[in-house]
Amino acid sequence: MHYHWNWRIYWQQSPDGSGTYLHTLFVGLGWTLALALLAWAIALLLGIVVGVIRTTPLRWLERIGNAYVELFRNIPLLVQMFLWYFVMPELVPTALGDWIKQMPPPWGAFVPAVLCLGTFTSARVAEQVRAGINSLSRGQGMAGTALGLTLPQTYRYVLLPMALRIIVPPLGSEFLNIIKNSAVALTINVVELTASARAMQEYSFQVFEAFTAATVIYLLVNLVVVLLMRLIERKIAVPGLIGPSGGPAPAGH
Amino acid sequence: MIEIKDISKWYGTFQVLTQCSTRVSKGEVVVVCGPSGSGKSTLIKCVNGLEPFQKGEIRVDGISVGDPKTNLPKLRARIGMVFQNFELFPHMTVSQNLTLAQVKVLGRSQEAALAKGMALLDRVGLKAQADKHPGNLSGGQQQRVAIARALCMDPIAMLFDEPTSALDPEMINEVLDVMVQLAQEGMTMMCVTHEMGFARRVAHRVIFMDHGSIVEDATKDDFFGKPRSERAQQFLSKILHH
Numbered sequence: 397m398h399y400h401w402n403w404r405i406y407w408q409q410s411p412d413g414s415g416t417y418l419h420t421l422f423v424g425l426g427w428t429l430a431l432a433l434l435a436w437a438i439a440l441l442l443g444i445v446v447g448v449i450r451t452t453p454l455r456w457l458e459r460i461g462n463a464y465v466e467l468f469r470n471i472p473l474l475v476q477m478f479l480w481y482f483v484m485p486e487l488v489p490t491a492l493g494d495w496i497k498q499m500p501p502p503w504g505a506f507v508p509a510v511l512c513l514g515t516f517t518s519a520r521v522a523e524q525v526r527a528g529i530n531s532l533s534r535g536q537g538m539a540g541t542a543l544g545l546t547l548p549q550t551y552r553y554v555l556l557p558m559a560l561r562i563i564v565p566p567l568g569s570e571f572l573n574i575i576k577n578s579a580v581a582l583t584i585n586v587v588e589l590t591a592s593a594r595a596m597q598e599y600s601f602q603v604f605e606a607f608t609a610a611t612v613i614y615l616l617v618n619l620v621v622v623l624l625m626r627l628i629e630r631k632i633a634v635p636g637l638i639g640p641s642g643g644p645a646p647a648g649h
Numbered sequence: 650m651i652e653i654k655d656i657s658k659w660y661g662t663f664q665v666l667t668q669c670s671t672r673v674s675k676g677e678v679v680v681v682c683g684p685s686g687s688g689k690s691t692l693i694k695c696v697n698g699l700e701p702f703q704k705g706e707i708r709v710d711g712i713s714v715g716d717p718k719t720n721l722p723k724l725r726a727r728i729g730m731v732f733q734n735f736e737l738f739p740h741m742t743v744s745q746n747l748t749l750a751q752v753k754v755l756g757r758s759q760e761a762a763l764a765k766g767m768a769l770l771d772r773v774g775l776k777a778q779a780d781k782h783p784g785n786l787s788g789g790q791q792q793r794v795a796i797a798r799a800l801c802m803d804p805i806a807m808l809f810d811e812p813t814s815a816l817d818p819e820m821i822n823e824v825l826d827v828m829v830q831l832a833q834e835g836m837t838m839m840c841v842t843h844e845m846g847f848a849r850r851v852a853h854r855v856i857f858m859d860h861g862s863i864v865e866d867a868t869k870d871d872f873f874g875k876p877r878s879e880r881a882q883q884f885l886s887k888i889l890h891h
């Protein structure tokens with residue numbers, strides 16, 4: 397193999413005139429993070445709402461929630477990405493569709509990508525939220541209700557604070573997933589980290605350096621997220637409880 | 650205060666309650682006992698509408714529990730309930746447990762709620778534990794906090810569902826003492842319990858349930874003196890020998 401290694405490539409100018417290749421990669425990282433964080437906000441919000449309605453005593457609400465989760469969980473992410481990008485603007489009212497199609501780059505691709513990742517992940521978050529709520533004893537909800545709290549108040553003050561604490565670890569992995577899944581957005585021309593690495597490879601022919609950098613950056617981001625999650629877990633631990641949401645056991649009596 | 654008229658309830662095709670009728674007058678203490686699965690918890694949960702029922706009528710302070718027009722949260726706020734497994738909210742401190750519903754349901758100010766909570770906590774002998782989380786308290790302490798939490802709402806009646814049966818024996822009395830004191834102060838109480846010592850001390854009436862029916866509904870003296878049904882006699886001899 398006659399591969400010419402060149403680790404200094406990162407500091408060379410990219411022919412697209414935007415700066416060094418390293419700069420290209422960091423801009424890509426910026427888009428990856430923006431995509432992941434915005435989609436995560438949508439995923440958490442929708443996921444909590446859908447997860448909650450799947451546990452309420454109202455059967456028709458539960459069915460809607462179940463259908464939502466099945467829909468977004470069972471269609472491949474790549475297909476969903478294409479649906480949001482190519483099909484969604486055709487399905488909404490014409491005026492809105494035209495407005496979406498005329499959004500200047502990169503927003504025309506970025507917005508559908510955020511919506512796609514957000515809804516896709518919200519189905520998975522909803523599943524966790526439902527499991528978290530169902531893992532609480534039935535008596536917790538009853539105790540809230542018996543005190544005169546309404547159903548929304550019972551969720552808000554009694555059930556969700558505990559359920560969300562319990563599911564912090566799986567939510568952490570979902571956040572890691574959303575970062576990885578954001579690479580799928582390159583198929584609709586969002587120039588996130590993976591797309592930036594590919595651009596670097598195409599301009600410089602340094603395929604190993606380009607994807608080594610991308611790999612290292614993904615790993616570092618993962619590491620930061622994992623450390624942050626640990627911090628959060630420690631912060632929200634409930635004194636006197638053992639298990640995923642509990643802190644260290646009390647010392648003696 | 651609590652009137653239960655011909656209540657029947659089904660889980661699917663399984664009938665849990667069969668035409669149960671009884672009443673608890675103001676200031677009266679009624680103990681409900683019976684074998685496991687006889688429907689005691691279900692009956693007591695019907696009283697504040699935690700469980701729906703298909704037939705009959707329950708009135709609390711004249712308000713119909715089963716009427717869809719009734720504002721159930723408002724009615725429930727006036728009925729205290731204590732559960733077998735305490736059901737304190739684990740992520741809140743003791744004082745937060747005591748103030749939550751006072752503030753969110755009754756609309757009291759945080760200060761007023763806290764003052765009320767502290768007074769009741771003192772009454773159950775746990776003032777020093779206000780800033781602890783429930784997980785750091787013993788079972789008996791948790792149950793006393795749960796009673797204080799219910800009392801914070803100034804209830805017109807208290808419902809107890811086996812409040813001592815999840816406790817280690819040495820903690821049962823600290824909870825029963827609080828309940829006895831409450832009974833002696835004239836609180837209207839409906840207690841599912843097998844603590845016959847408690848029943849003898851403070852109950853006015855004892856109800857015996859079996860297979861979803863109220864088999865016996867007698868004054869305390871009648872119940873302990875000469876239970877009429879054979880099932881109640883057998884049940885009594887079993888638990889009194891423990």
Ligand SMILES: Nc1ncnc2c1ncn2[C@@H]1O[C@H](COP(=O)(O)OP(=O)(O)OP(=O)(O)O)[C@@H](O)[C@H]1O
Nearest residue numbers: 660663665683684685686687688689690691692811
């Ligand atoms: N959600 C439910 N779905 C179906 N059956 C139920 C449900 N809850 C209770 N049951 C059944 O109803 C019957 C009465 O239950 P309940 O809890 O009222 O009994 P209990 O007298 O309180 O018993 P224990 O002394 O064990 O607490 C039992 O046979 C129980 O299996």
Ligand SMILES: [Mg+2]
Nearest residue numbers: 689690691811
């Ligand atoms: Mg029971």
